[in-house]
Amino acid sequence: MNGQKRILGTLLALVAFVASFAAVAPSMASAADYPTKPVVAIVPFSPGGGNDILLRLVAKYITPALGEALIVENKPGAGGQVGWTALSKARADGYTIGATSLPSMILIKSLREDVPFSLDDFQYICNFQVDPIIWVVNADSQFGTARDIVDFAKANPKKLNVAGDGPQSNVQLQHLVAAKLLEISSNFVSYSGSGPALTALLGKQVDMAATTLSSAIPHIEGGRLRPLVLFYSAKMEAIADTPTAKEAFGIEIPSIGMALRGVAAPKDVKAEQIATLEKAFKAVAESPEFLEQAESLGLAIQFMGSQESTALVTETAALVEQYKSLFEEK
Template structure:
Protein backbone atom coordinates (compact mmCIF):
# COMPACT_ATOMS: atom_id res chain seq x y z
CA UNK A 1 0.00 0.00 0.00
CA UNK A 2 2.85 2.38 0.88
CA UNK A 3 4.49 1.52 -2.39
CA UNK A 4 1.24 2.24 -4.24
CA UNK A 5 0.82 5.57 -2.44
CA UNK A 6 4.42 6.55 -3.22
CA UNK A 7 3.91 5.71 -6.88
CA UNK A 8 0.85 7.97 -7.06
CA UNK A 9 2.69 10.79 -5.33
CA UNK A 10 5.63 10.43 -7.71
CA UNK A 11 3.28 10.50 -10.67
CA UNK A 12 1.57 13.59 -9.30
CA UNK A 13 4.90 15.32 -8.80
CA UNK A 14 5.84 14.45 -12.38
CA UNK A 15 2.63 15.97 -13.68
CA UNK A 16 3.21 19.11 -11.66
CA UNK A 17 6.74 19.33 -13.05
CA UNK A 18 5.49 18.90 -16.59
CA UNK A 19 2.78 21.43 -15.95
CA UNK A 20 5.33 23.84 -14.55
CA UNK A 21 7.49 23.46 -17.65
CA UNK A 22 4.53 24.06 -19.93
CA UNK A 23 3.51 27.07 -17.85
CA UNK A 24 7.04 28.46 -17.99
CA UNK A 25 7.14 28.08 -21.76
CA UNK A 26 3.69 29.64 -22.10
CA UNK A 27 4.76 32.64 -20.03
CA UNK A 28 7.64 33.55 -22.34
CA UNK A 29 8.31 36.39 -22.81
CA UNK A 30 7.97 37.77 -19.31
CA UNK A 31 9.87 41.03 -19.97
CA UNK A 32 10.83 43.30 -22.89
CA UNK A 33 13.11 41.87 -25.59
CA UNK A 34 16.14 43.70 -26.96
CA UNK A 35 16.27 43.90 -30.76
CA UNK A 36 19.86 44.53 -31.92
CA UNK A 37 20.36 46.53 -35.12
CA UNK A 38 23.89 46.48 -36.54
CA UNK A 39 23.54 49.89 -38.19
CA UNK A 40 22.97 53.48 -37.16
CA UNK A 41 19.59 55.18 -36.60
CA UNK A 42 17.89 56.47 -39.73
CA UNK A 43 18.95 53.72 -42.11
CA UNK A 44 16.81 51.07 -43.76
CA UNK A 45 17.39 48.36 -41.16
CA UNK A 46 16.74 50.74 -38.28
CA UNK A 47 13.52 51.98 -39.90
CA UNK A 48 12.34 48.42 -40.48
CA UNK A 49 13.22 47.43 -36.92
CA UNK A 50 11.35 50.30 -35.31
CA UNK A 51 8.31 49.82 -37.53
CA UNK A 52 8.07 46.08 -36.92
CA UNK A 53 8.73 46.48 -33.19
CA UNK A 54 5.57 48.54 -32.76
CA UNK A 55 3.42 45.70 -34.06
CA UNK A 56 5.22 42.74 -32.50
CA UNK A 57 4.12 43.90 -29.05
CA UNK A 58 0.49 43.22 -29.98
CA UNK A 59 1.26 39.64 -30.98
CA UNK A 60 4.02 38.85 -28.48
CA UNK A 61 2.71 40.59 -25.39
CA UNK A 62 6.01 42.37 -24.73
CA UNK A 63 7.88 45.35 -26.12
CA UNK A 64 10.82 45.04 -28.50
CA UNK A 65 13.44 47.61 -27.56
CA UNK A 66 15.65 48.55 -30.51
CA UNK A 67 19.36 48.85 -29.65
CA UNK A 68 21.71 50.18 -32.33
CA UNK A 69 25.20 48.68 -32.28
CA UNK A 70 26.67 50.25 -35.41
CA UNK A 71 30.19 50.06 -36.78
CA UNK A 72 32.63 48.08 -38.93
CA UNK A 73 30.08 47.47 -41.67
CA UNK A 74 27.75 45.62 -39.29
CA UNK A 75 30.40 43.45 -37.63
CA UNK A 76 29.93 44.99 -34.18
CA UNK A 77 26.20 44.37 -34.10
CA UNK A 78 26.34 40.92 -35.69
CA UNK A 79 29.05 39.85 -33.23
CA UNK A 80 27.02 41.16 -30.29
CA UNK A 81 24.02 39.13 -31.41
CA UNK A 82 26.09 35.98 -31.95
CA UNK A 83 27.50 36.19 -28.42
CA UNK A 84 24.26 37.25 -26.70
CA UNK A 85 22.54 35.15 -24.05
CA UNK A 86 20.31 32.64 -25.89
CA UNK A 87 17.52 33.05 -23.33
CA UNK A 88 15.18 34.62 -25.87
CA UNK A 89 15.52 38.16 -24.56
CA UNK A 90 18.14 39.30 -27.08
CA UNK A 91 17.41 38.94 -30.78
CA UNK A 92 18.41 41.03 -33.77
CA UNK A 93 18.29 41.84 -37.44
CA UNK A 94 20.81 40.10 -39.66
CA UNK A 95 21.46 41.51 -43.12
CA UNK A 96 22.27 39.34 -46.10
CA UNK A 97 24.73 39.45 -47.77
CA UNK A 98 26.52 41.88 -45.39
CA UNK A 99 26.74 39.43 -42.51
CA UNK A 100 28.36 36.87 -44.80
CA UNK A 101 30.65 39.33 -46.57
CA UNK A 102 32.08 40.44 -43.22
CA UNK A 103 32.71 36.83 -42.28
CA UNK A 104 34.26 35.81 -45.59
CA UNK A 105 36.44 38.89 -46.12
CA UNK A 106 37.92 39.60 -42.70
CA UNK A 107 40.24 37.83 -40.34
CA UNK A 108 39.33 37.00 -36.74
CA UNK A 109 35.63 37.83 -37.05
CA UNK A 110 34.16 36.57 -33.75
CA UNK A 111 31.17 34.74 -35.16
CA UNK A 112 30.21 31.86 -37.43
CA UNK A 113 26.96 31.64 -39.34
CA UNK A 114 26.14 28.67 -37.11
CA UNK A 115 26.02 31.12 -34.17
CA UNK A 116 22.64 32.39 -35.41
CA UNK A 117 19.20 30.78 -35.22
CA UNK A 118 17.05 32.25 -38.05
CA UNK A 119 13.53 33.21 -36.95
CA UNK A 120 11.89 35.00 -39.92
CA UNK A 121 12.81 37.22 -42.82
CA UNK A 122 11.05 40.57 -43.10
CA UNK A 123 12.37 42.52 -46.09
CA UNK A 124 14.15 42.45 -49.43
CA UNK A 125 15.39 45.97 -50.15
CA UNK A 126 17.33 46.90 -53.33
CA UNK A 127 20.21 49.37 -53.51
CA UNK A 128 19.60 52.65 -55.36
CA UNK A 129 21.79 55.44 -56.72
CA UNK A 130 20.74 58.68 -55.05
CA UNK A 131 21.88 62.30 -55.39
CA UNK A 132 20.91 65.53 -53.67
CA UNK A 133 17.83 67.10 -55.24
CA UNK A 134 19.98 70.05 -56.28
CA UNK A 135 22.67 67.89 -57.86
CA UNK A 136 23.80 68.79 -61.40
CA UNK A 137 23.41 65.11 -62.31
CA UNK A 138 19.89 64.70 -63.62
CA UNK A 139 20.35 61.14 -64.91
CA UNK A 140 22.52 58.15 -64.17
CA UNK A 141 24.11 58.52 -67.60
CA UNK A 142 25.34 61.99 -66.62
CA UNK A 143 26.80 60.71 -63.35
CA UNK A 144 28.57 57.86 -65.13
CA UNK A 145 29.92 60.22 -67.80
CA UNK A 146 31.44 62.43 -65.08
CA UNK A 147 32.96 59.40 -63.34
CA UNK A 148 34.55 58.17 -66.57
CA UNK A 149 35.92 61.63 -67.36
CA UNK A 150 37.79 61.80 -64.05
CA UNK A 151 38.27 58.25 -62.65
CA UNK A 152 38.27 58.05 -58.85
CA UNK A 153 37.42 61.71 -58.34
CA UNK A 154 33.72 61.45 -57.52
CA UNK A 155 32.89 60.45 -53.94
CA UNK A 156 30.12 57.91 -53.55
CA UNK A 157 29.14 56.68 -50.11
CA UNK A 158 27.22 53.88 -48.42
CA UNK A 159 27.28 51.38 -45.58
CA UNK A 160 30.70 49.90 -45.23
CA UNK A 161 33.34 48.78 -45.40
CA UNK A 162 32.74 45.47 -47.21
CA UNK A 163 28.98 45.85 -47.14
CA UNK A 164 26.35 44.72 -49.62
CA UNK A 165 26.25 48.32 -50.90
CA UNK A 166 29.99 48.36 -51.57
CA UNK A 167 29.70 44.95 -53.22
CA UNK A 168 27.04 46.37 -55.52
CA UNK A 169 29.25 49.34 -56.39
CA UNK A 170 32.26 47.17 -57.17
CA UNK A 171 30.21 44.88 -59.41
CA UNK A 172 28.71 47.91 -61.15
CA UNK A 173 32.11 49.55 -61.65
CA UNK A 174 33.36 46.33 -63.21
CA UNK A 175 30.36 46.07 -65.54
CA UNK A 176 30.31 49.77 -66.48
CA UNK A 177 34.07 50.34 -66.60
CA UNK A 178 33.86 53.26 -64.19
CA UNK A 179 35.74 54.21 -61.03
CA UNK A 180 34.30 56.08 -58.04
CA UNK A 181 35.95 56.90 -54.71
CA UNK A 182 34.01 54.84 -52.18
CA UNK A 183 33.44 56.42 -48.76
CA UNK A 184 32.26 54.07 -45.99
CA UNK A 185 29.66 55.06 -43.37
CA UNK A 186 28.07 53.27 -40.42
CA UNK A 187 24.73 53.13 -42.18
CA UNK A 188 22.49 54.61 -44.88
CA UNK A 189 21.42 57.45 -42.59
CA UNK A 190 24.87 59.08 -42.31
CA UNK A 191 25.57 58.45 -46.01
CA UNK A 192 22.35 60.20 -47.00
CA UNK A 193 23.17 63.09 -44.66
CA UNK A 194 26.58 63.44 -46.35
CA UNK A 195 24.89 63.43 -49.76
CA UNK A 196 22.50 66.18 -48.69
CA UNK A 197 25.44 68.12 -47.24
CA UNK A 198 27.38 68.06 -50.49
CA UNK A 199 30.16 65.79 -49.25
CA UNK A 200 29.24 63.09 -51.76
CA UNK A 201 28.39 63.21 -55.44
CA UNK A 202 26.00 60.32 -54.79
CA UNK A 203 25.20 57.61 -52.29
CA UNK A 204 23.96 54.04 -52.46
CA UNK A 205 21.22 53.68 -49.83
CA UNK A 206 18.51 51.07 -49.82
CA UNK A 207 15.27 51.94 -51.57
CA UNK A 208 13.41 52.17 -48.27
CA UNK A 209 16.07 54.46 -46.77
CA UNK A 210 15.81 56.85 -49.71
CA UNK A 211 12.02 56.82 -49.96
CA UNK A 212 11.08 59.44 -47.34
CA UNK A 213 13.83 61.79 -48.54
CA UNK A 214 12.60 61.50 -52.12
CA UNK A 215 9.04 62.22 -51.04
CA UNK A 216 10.26 65.28 -49.11
CA UNK A 217 12.07 66.56 -52.20
CA UNK A 218 15.55 66.25 -50.71
CA UNK A 219 16.91 63.33 -52.75
CA UNK A 220 16.61 62.21 -56.35
CA UNK A 221 17.02 58.55 -57.29
CA UNK A 222 18.78 57.99 -60.61
CA UNK A 223 18.66 54.20 -60.81
CA UNK A 224 17.68 51.03 -58.96
CA UNK A 225 19.87 47.93 -58.79
CA UNK A 226 17.18 45.34 -59.51
CA UNK A 227 15.83 43.20 -62.30
CA UNK A 228 12.59 45.19 -62.27
CA UNK A 229 11.66 48.74 -61.38
CA UNK A 230 10.93 49.31 -57.72
CA UNK A 231 7.29 49.90 -56.74
CA UNK A 232 8.65 52.69 -54.53
CA UNK A 233 10.05 54.48 -57.61
CA UNK A 234 8.04 53.26 -60.60
CA UNK A 235 9.31 56.08 -62.82
CA UNK A 236 12.98 55.43 -62.06
CA UNK A 237 14.78 53.02 -64.42
CA UNK A 238 16.83 50.08 -63.25
CA UNK A 239 20.57 50.68 -63.49
CA UNK A 240 20.73 48.27 -66.41
CA UNK A 241 18.02 50.23 -68.22
CA UNK A 242 19.66 53.58 -67.52
CA UNK A 243 23.17 52.42 -68.42
CA UNK A 244 22.12 50.53 -71.52
CA UNK A 245 24.04 47.43 -70.44
CA UNK A 246 23.52 44.53 -68.07
CA UNK A 247 24.61 45.26 -64.49
CA UNK A 248 24.19 42.34 -62.07
CA UNK A 249 21.96 43.19 -59.11
CA UNK A 250 23.79 41.59 -56.20
CA UNK A 251 23.47 44.10 -53.37
CA UNK A 252 19.81 43.91 -52.34
CA UNK A 253 19.59 43.66 -48.57
CA UNK A 254 17.64 40.77 -47.14
CA UNK A 255 16.69 41.75 -43.58
CA UNK A 256 15.57 39.09 -41.17
CA UNK A 257 15.28 38.27 -37.50
CA UNK A 258 17.63 35.83 -35.79
CA UNK A 259 18.32 34.75 -32.23
CA UNK A 260 21.59 33.46 -30.81
CA UNK A 261 22.07 29.75 -31.45
CA UNK A 262 21.02 27.69 -28.46
CA UNK A 263 17.71 29.43 -27.90
CA UNK A 264 15.08 27.08 -26.48
CA UNK A 265 12.98 25.62 -29.33
CA UNK A 266 9.74 26.72 -27.68
CA UNK A 267 11.02 30.29 -27.37
CA UNK A 268 12.11 30.35 -30.99
CA UNK A 269 8.74 28.96 -32.05
CA UNK A 270 6.98 31.69 -30.04
CA UNK A 271 9.05 34.38 -31.76
CA UNK A 272 8.53 32.86 -35.18
CA UNK A 273 4.77 32.80 -34.68
CA UNK A 274 4.71 36.41 -33.47
CA UNK A 275 6.58 37.65 -36.55
CA UNK A 276 4.38 35.53 -38.82
CA UNK A 277 1.33 37.15 -37.20
CA UNK A 278 2.80 40.61 -37.75
CA UNK A 279 3.50 39.89 -41.41
CA UNK A 280 -0.16 38.91 -41.84
CA UNK A 281 -1.52 41.84 -39.82
CA UNK A 282 -3.58 44.12 -42.13
CA UNK A 283 -2.73 47.18 -40.03
CA UNK A 284 0.99 46.48 -40.30
CA UNK A 285 0.76 45.76 -44.03
CA UNK A 286 -1.02 49.07 -44.60
CA UNK A 287 1.59 50.90 -42.50
CA UNK A 288 4.43 49.19 -44.38
CA UNK A 289 3.00 50.24 -47.73
CA UNK A 290 2.60 53.83 -46.58
CA UNK A 291 6.11 53.88 -45.11
CA UNK A 292 7.65 52.36 -48.24
CA UNK A 293 8.90 49.15 -46.62
CA UNK A 294 9.54 46.44 -49.26
CA UNK A 295 8.40 43.25 -47.51
CA UNK A 296 9.60 39.71 -48.18
CA UNK A 297 8.45 37.15 -45.62
CA UNK A 298 10.18 33.81 -45.04
CA UNK A 299 9.58 31.50 -42.13
CA UNK A 300 12.51 30.14 -40.12
CA UNK A 301 13.12 27.11 -42.36
CA UNK A 302 12.98 29.08 -45.63
CA UNK A 303 15.17 31.84 -44.20
CA UNK A 304 17.79 29.35 -43.03
CA UNK A 305 17.86 27.69 -46.46
CA UNK A 306 18.29 31.07 -48.15
CA UNK A 307 21.20 31.93 -45.84
CA UNK A 308 22.99 28.75 -46.83
CA UNK A 309 22.43 29.35 -50.56
CA UNK A 310 23.53 32.99 -50.38
CA UNK A 311 26.67 32.07 -48.46
CA UNK A 312 27.71 29.70 -51.23
CA UNK A 313 26.76 32.10 -54.05
CA UNK A 314 28.95 34.93 -52.77
CA UNK A 315 32.13 33.05 -53.64
CA UNK A 316 32.43 34.42 -57.17
CA UNK A 317 32.39 38.03 -55.93
CA UNK A 318 34.76 37.74 -53.00
CA UNK A 319 37.89 38.40 -55.07
CA UNK A 320 36.40 41.69 -56.30
CA UNK A 321 35.97 42.85 -52.70
CA UNK A 322 39.55 42.15 -51.56
Protein backbone atom coordinates (compact mmCIF):
# COMPACT_ATOMS: atom_id res chain seq x y z
CA MET A 1 0.00 0.00 0.00
CA ASN A 2 2.69 2.37 1.05
CA GLY A 3 4.51 1.78 -2.20
CA GLN A 4 1.44 2.70 -4.22
CA LYS A 5 0.99 5.91 -2.29
CA ARG A 6 4.54 6.82 -3.00
CA ILE A 7 4.01 6.24 -6.70
CA LEU A 8 0.93 8.40 -6.66
CA GLY A 9 2.81 11.17 -4.94
CA THR A 10 5.60 10.99 -7.44
CA LEU A 11 3.16 11.11 -10.32
CA LEU A 12 1.41 14.15 -8.95
CA ALA A 13 4.69 15.92 -8.52
CA LEU A 14 5.56 15.06 -12.09
CA VAL A 15 2.27 16.39 -13.43
CA ALA A 16 2.77 19.63 -11.56
CA PHE A 17 6.27 19.93 -12.90
CA VAL A 18 5.21 19.38 -16.46
CA ALA A 19 2.24 21.69 -16.12
CA SER A 20 4.40 24.55 -14.92
CA PHE A 21 6.47 24.20 -18.07
CA ALA A 22 3.43 24.19 -20.29
CA ALA A 23 2.24 27.41 -18.75
CA VAL A 24 5.46 29.15 -19.69
CA ALA A 25 5.84 27.74 -23.19
CA PRO A 26 3.13 29.61 -25.16
CA SER A 27 4.28 33.03 -24.01
CA MET A 28 7.70 32.34 -25.46
CA ALA A 29 6.28 31.29 -28.80
CA SER A 30 4.29 34.45 -29.47
CA ALA A 31 7.33 36.46 -30.51
CA ALA A 32 6.94 38.77 -33.48
CA ASP A 33 9.16 37.07 -36.03
CA TYR A 34 7.71 34.23 -38.01
CA PRO A 35 8.62 31.50 -38.71
CA THR A 36 10.82 30.35 -35.85
CA LYS A 37 10.35 26.62 -36.42
CA PRO A 38 9.69 24.37 -39.41
CA VAL A 39 6.35 24.76 -41.14
CA VAL A 40 4.38 21.57 -41.73
CA ALA A 41 2.52 21.12 -45.00
CA ILE A 42 -0.22 18.50 -44.95
CA VAL A 43 -0.50 16.65 -48.24
CA PRO A 44 -3.87 14.91 -48.28
CA PHE A 45 -2.58 12.19 -50.63
CA SER A 46 -0.16 9.27 -50.45
CA PRO A 47 3.54 9.81 -51.02
CA GLY A 48 4.50 9.60 -54.68
CA GLY A 49 1.42 11.36 -56.09
CA GLY A 50 1.27 14.62 -58.02
CA ASN A 51 0.65 16.89 -55.03
CA ASP A 52 3.22 15.08 -52.97
CA ILE A 53 5.99 15.39 -55.53
CA LEU A 54 5.23 19.07 -56.12
CA LEU A 55 5.35 19.97 -52.44
CA ARG A 56 8.45 17.89 -51.79
CA LEU A 57 10.13 19.63 -54.67
CA VAL A 58 9.11 23.01 -53.27
CA ALA A 59 10.33 21.90 -49.84
CA LYS A 60 13.71 21.19 -51.37
CA TYR A 61 14.11 24.82 -52.46
CA ILE A 62 12.05 26.90 -50.02
CA THR A 63 14.31 26.91 -46.94
CA PRO A 64 16.39 30.00 -47.91
CA ALA A 65 13.30 32.06 -48.71
CA LEU A 66 11.28 30.97 -45.70
CA GLY A 67 14.12 30.85 -43.19
CA GLU A 68 12.87 27.51 -41.91
CA ALA A 69 12.28 24.08 -43.42
CA LEU A 70 8.99 23.00 -44.93
CA ILE A 71 8.06 19.49 -43.79
CA VAL A 72 5.72 17.45 -45.93
CA GLU A 73 3.27 15.38 -43.93
CA ASN A 74 1.14 12.90 -45.86
CA LYS A 75 -2.36 12.45 -44.53
CA PRO A 76 -4.14 10.46 -47.20
CA GLY A 77 -7.66 9.14 -47.04
CA ALA A 78 -11.04 9.46 -48.74
CA GLY A 79 -9.58 11.15 -51.81
CA GLY A 80 -8.24 14.08 -49.81
CA GLN A 81 -11.18 14.58 -47.46
CA VAL A 82 -9.29 13.37 -44.39
CA GLY A 83 -6.33 15.65 -45.00
CA TRP A 84 -8.38 18.73 -45.81
CA THR A 85 -10.56 18.16 -42.79
CA ALA A 86 -7.41 18.00 -40.68
CA LEU A 87 -6.13 21.21 -42.25
CA SER A 88 -9.40 23.04 -41.61
CA LYS A 89 -9.17 22.06 -37.94
CA ALA A 90 -5.44 22.60 -37.51
CA ARG A 91 -4.08 25.19 -35.12
CA ALA A 92 -4.07 28.57 -36.82
CA ASP A 93 -0.58 29.46 -35.64
CA GLY A 94 0.87 29.58 -39.13
CA TYR A 95 2.92 26.43 -38.67
CA THR A 96 0.45 24.13 -40.35
CA ILE A 97 -0.46 24.67 -43.96
CA GLY A 98 -1.69 22.21 -46.53
CA ALA A 99 -1.66 21.37 -50.19
CA THR A 100 -4.79 22.23 -52.15
CA SER A 101 -5.97 20.73 -55.35
CA LEU A 102 -8.77 22.20 -57.38
CA PRO A 103 -11.26 21.07 -58.49
CA SER A 104 -10.91 17.91 -56.34
CA MET A 105 -11.54 19.84 -53.14
CA ILE A 106 -14.69 21.35 -54.56
CA LEU A 107 -15.88 18.04 -55.98
CA ILE A 108 -15.59 16.37 -52.59
CA LYS A 109 -17.51 19.17 -50.96
CA SER A 110 -20.29 19.25 -53.52
CA LEU A 111 -20.74 15.55 -54.28
CA ARG A 112 -20.53 14.05 -50.80
CA GLU A 113 -22.73 14.41 -47.79
CA ASP A 114 -21.45 15.28 -44.33
CA VAL A 115 -18.10 16.69 -45.41
CA PRO A 116 -16.74 18.32 -42.25
CA PHE A 117 -14.76 21.09 -43.96
CA SER A 118 -16.05 24.00 -45.99
CA LEU A 119 -14.26 25.93 -48.71
CA ASP A 120 -14.35 29.02 -46.49
CA ASP A 121 -12.34 27.25 -43.81
CA PHE A 122 -9.15 28.03 -45.68
CA GLN A 123 -7.08 31.03 -46.62
CA TYR A 124 -5.61 30.31 -49.99
CA ILE A 125 -1.95 31.26 -49.98
CA CYS A 126 -1.11 30.67 -53.61
CA ASN A 127 -1.51 28.41 -56.60
CA PHE A 128 1.56 26.83 -57.93
CA GLN A 129 1.01 24.42 -60.74
CA VAL A 130 -1.52 23.79 -63.47
CA ASP A 131 -1.96 20.24 -64.64
CA PRO A 132 -4.41 20.03 -67.53
CA ILE A 133 -6.22 16.88 -68.61
CA ILE A 134 -5.32 15.17 -71.86
CA TRP A 135 -6.58 12.25 -73.86
CA VAL A 136 -3.88 9.71 -74.61
CA VAL A 137 -3.73 6.51 -76.64
CA ASN A 138 -1.06 3.91 -77.20
CA ALA A 139 1.56 4.88 -79.75
CA ASP A 140 0.32 2.19 -82.16
CA SER A 141 -3.38 2.90 -81.59
CA GLN A 142 -5.87 2.83 -84.45
CA PHE A 143 -6.92 6.32 -83.40
CA GLY A 144 -4.73 8.89 -85.08
CA THR A 145 -6.41 12.04 -83.86
CA ALA A 146 -8.97 13.16 -81.32
CA ARG A 147 -11.51 13.37 -84.14
CA ASP A 148 -11.12 9.63 -84.77
CA ILE A 149 -12.08 9.02 -81.16
CA VAL A 150 -15.18 11.17 -81.51
CA ASP A 151 -16.16 9.45 -84.76
CA PHE A 152 -15.73 6.01 -83.22
CA ALA A 153 -17.69 6.94 -80.10
CA LYS A 154 -20.51 8.37 -82.23
CA ALA A 155 -20.70 5.23 -84.35
CA ASN A 156 -20.50 2.91 -81.32
CA PRO A 157 -22.26 4.56 -78.40
CA LYS A 158 -21.00 3.44 -74.98
CA LYS A 159 -18.43 1.09 -76.52
CA LEU A 160 -15.35 3.26 -76.17
CA ASN A 161 -13.50 2.18 -73.00
CA VAL A 162 -11.79 5.10 -71.30
CA ALA A 163 -9.51 4.58 -68.31
CA GLY A 164 -9.12 7.37 -65.81
CA ASP A 165 -8.59 8.28 -62.20
CA GLY A 166 -11.85 8.04 -60.34
CA PRO A 167 -14.61 7.86 -59.36
CA GLN A 168 -15.85 11.43 -58.91
CA SER A 169 -12.45 12.84 -59.81
CA ASN A 170 -11.39 15.92 -61.70
CA VAL A 171 -10.34 13.66 -64.60
CA GLN A 172 -13.76 12.09 -64.81
CA LEU A 173 -15.42 15.49 -64.61
CA GLN A 174 -13.32 16.78 -67.51
CA HIS A 175 -14.07 13.70 -69.55
CA LEU A 176 -17.80 13.88 -68.85
CA VAL A 177 -17.95 17.57 -69.74
CA ALA A 178 -16.03 16.95 -72.95
CA ALA A 179 -18.24 14.00 -73.86
CA LYS A 180 -21.35 16.05 -73.20
CA LEU A 181 -20.25 18.98 -75.35
CA LEU A 182 -19.00 16.68 -78.12
CA GLU A 183 -22.27 14.74 -77.92
CA ILE A 184 -20.60 11.36 -77.54
CA SER A 185 -21.13 8.64 -74.99
CA SER A 186 -18.28 6.49 -73.77
CA ASN A 187 -17.62 3.96 -71.00
CA PHE A 188 -15.49 5.63 -68.34
CA VAL A 189 -13.74 3.01 -66.20
CA SER A 190 -12.40 4.33 -62.90
CA TYR A 191 -8.97 3.26 -61.70
CA SER A 192 -7.46 4.12 -58.34
CA GLY A 193 -5.27 6.91 -59.66
CA SER A 194 -3.79 8.09 -62.94
CA GLY A 195 -0.90 5.62 -62.58
CA PRO A 196 -3.04 2.47 -62.65
CA ALA A 197 -5.20 3.98 -65.40
CA LEU A 198 -2.15 4.51 -67.60
CA THR A 199 -0.89 1.03 -66.81
CA ALA A 200 -4.20 -0.33 -68.07
CA LEU A 201 -3.76 1.69 -71.24
CA LEU A 202 -0.18 0.50 -71.71
CA GLY A 203 -1.42 -3.07 -71.28
CA LYS A 204 -4.07 -2.40 -73.94
CA GLN A 205 -6.93 -3.09 -71.56
CA VAL A 206 -8.73 0.05 -72.70
CA ASP A 207 -8.97 2.12 -75.87
CA MET A 208 -7.75 5.38 -74.41
CA ALA A 209 -7.13 7.15 -71.14
CA ALA A 210 -8.00 10.54 -69.73
CA THR A 211 -5.25 11.69 -67.43
CA THR A 212 -3.43 14.63 -65.98
CA LEU A 213 -0.59 15.74 -68.21
CA SER A 214 2.10 15.30 -65.57
CA SER A 215 1.38 11.60 -65.03
CA ALA A 216 1.49 10.89 -68.75
CA ILE A 217 4.67 12.83 -69.57
CA PRO A 218 7.20 10.05 -68.86
CA HIS A 219 5.28 7.64 -71.08
CA ILE A 220 4.87 10.20 -73.83
CA GLU A 221 8.57 11.00 -73.78
CA GLY A 222 9.35 7.30 -73.70
CA GLY A 223 7.40 6.93 -76.92
CA ARG A 224 4.81 4.47 -75.63
CA LEU A 225 1.86 6.83 -75.45
CA ARG A 226 0.59 9.50 -77.82
CA PRO A 227 -1.37 12.55 -76.63
CA LEU A 228 -4.40 13.41 -78.77
CA VAL A 229 -5.88 16.53 -77.31
CA LEU A 230 -5.22 18.97 -74.51
CA PHE A 231 -8.16 20.32 -72.52
CA TYR A 232 -6.70 23.74 -71.89
CA SER A 233 -6.84 27.04 -73.67
CA ALA A 234 -3.07 27.46 -73.96
CA LYS A 235 -0.47 25.14 -75.43
CA MET A 236 1.78 23.27 -73.06
CA GLU A 237 5.51 23.26 -73.65
CA ALA A 238 5.97 19.58 -72.89
CA ILE A 239 3.56 18.54 -75.64
CA ALA A 240 3.81 21.50 -78.00
CA ASP A 241 2.44 19.57 -81.02
CA THR A 242 -0.74 18.43 -79.32
CA PRO A 243 -3.78 20.44 -80.35
CA THR A 244 -5.95 22.15 -77.77
CA ALA A 245 -9.61 21.20 -77.56
CA LYS A 246 -10.53 24.28 -79.55
CA GLU A 247 -8.13 23.36 -82.35
CA ALA A 248 -9.11 19.72 -82.39
CA PHE A 249 -12.88 20.04 -82.22
CA GLY A 250 -13.58 23.64 -83.17
CA ILE A 251 -15.64 24.19 -80.03
CA GLU A 252 -14.79 25.67 -76.66
CA ILE A 253 -14.54 23.07 -73.87
CA PRO A 254 -13.94 24.50 -70.40
CA SER A 255 -10.75 23.19 -68.77
CA ILE A 256 -12.81 22.32 -65.73
CA GLY A 257 -10.90 19.21 -64.71
CA MET A 258 -7.49 20.82 -64.86
CA ALA A 259 -5.75 20.21 -61.55
CA LEU A 260 -4.71 23.48 -59.91
CA ARG A 261 -2.28 22.74 -57.13
CA GLY A 262 -1.44 25.22 -54.43
CA VAL A 263 -1.30 25.70 -50.70
CA ALA A 264 -3.70 27.03 -48.12
CA ALA A 265 -3.75 27.71 -44.40
CA PRO A 266 -6.55 27.44 -41.82
CA LYS A 267 -8.74 30.53 -41.97
CA ASP A 268 -7.65 32.17 -38.71
CA VAL A 269 -3.97 32.44 -39.56
CA LYS A 270 -2.71 36.02 -39.31
CA ALA A 271 -2.52 38.04 -42.49
CA GLU A 272 1.20 38.83 -42.01
CA GLN A 273 1.98 35.15 -41.79
CA ILE A 274 0.05 34.45 -44.98
CA ALA A 275 2.00 37.22 -46.66
CA THR A 276 5.32 35.77 -45.48
CA LEU A 277 4.39 32.36 -46.82
CA GLU A 278 3.13 33.78 -50.11
CA LYS A 279 6.40 35.60 -50.57
CA ALA A 280 8.47 32.51 -49.84
CA PHE A 281 6.49 30.37 -52.28
CA LYS A 282 6.75 33.08 -54.89
CA ALA A 283 10.51 33.12 -54.48
CA VAL A 284 10.62 29.38 -55.13
CA ALA A 285 8.39 29.73 -58.17
CA GLU A 286 10.89 32.22 -59.58
CA SER A 287 14.05 30.32 -58.71
CA PRO A 288 15.76 29.05 -61.87
CA GLU A 289 16.95 25.74 -60.33
CA PHE A 290 13.45 24.92 -59.20
CA LEU A 291 11.96 25.83 -62.55
CA GLU A 292 14.51 23.77 -64.40
CA GLN A 293 13.80 20.67 -62.38
CA ALA A 294 10.04 21.20 -62.47
CA GLU A 295 10.23 21.49 -66.23
CA SER A 296 12.20 18.29 -66.58
CA LEU A 297 9.50 16.51 -64.58
CA GLY A 298 6.79 17.97 -66.78
CA LEU A 299 5.26 20.15 -64.08
CA ALA A 300 3.84 23.37 -65.49
CA ILE A 301 4.50 26.05 -62.90
CA GLN A 302 2.15 29.03 -62.92
CA PHE A 303 2.25 31.16 -59.82
CA MET A 304 -0.91 32.86 -58.62
CA GLY A 305 -1.02 34.93 -55.46
CA SER A 306 -3.44 34.73 -52.57
CA GLN A 307 -6.14 37.00 -53.97
CA GLU A 308 -6.15 35.42 -57.39
CA SER A 309 -6.24 31.95 -55.86
CA THR A 310 -9.24 32.80 -53.72
CA ALA A 311 -11.08 34.15 -56.74
CA LEU A 312 -10.19 30.98 -58.60
CA VAL A 313 -11.83 28.82 -55.94
CA THR A 314 -15.11 30.73 -56.26
CA GLU A 315 -14.93 30.57 -60.02
CA THR A 316 -14.21 26.83 -60.10
CA ALA A 317 -16.91 26.13 -57.53
CA ALA A 318 -19.48 27.79 -59.82
CA LEU A 319 -18.34 25.72 -62.80
CA VAL A 320 -18.48 22.49 -60.80
CA GLU A 321 -21.98 23.37 -59.64
CA GLN A 322 -23.00 23.80 -63.27
CA TYR A 323 -21.72 20.43 -64.43
CA LYS A 324 -21.90 18.15 -61.41
CA SER A 325 -25.17 16.59 -62.51
CA LEU A 326 -23.18 14.81 -65.23
CA PHE A 327 -21.90 12.36 -62.62
CA GLU A 328 -25.43 11.15 -62.03
CA GLU A 329 -26.41 10.60 -65.65
CA LYS A 330 -23.88 7.99 -66.75
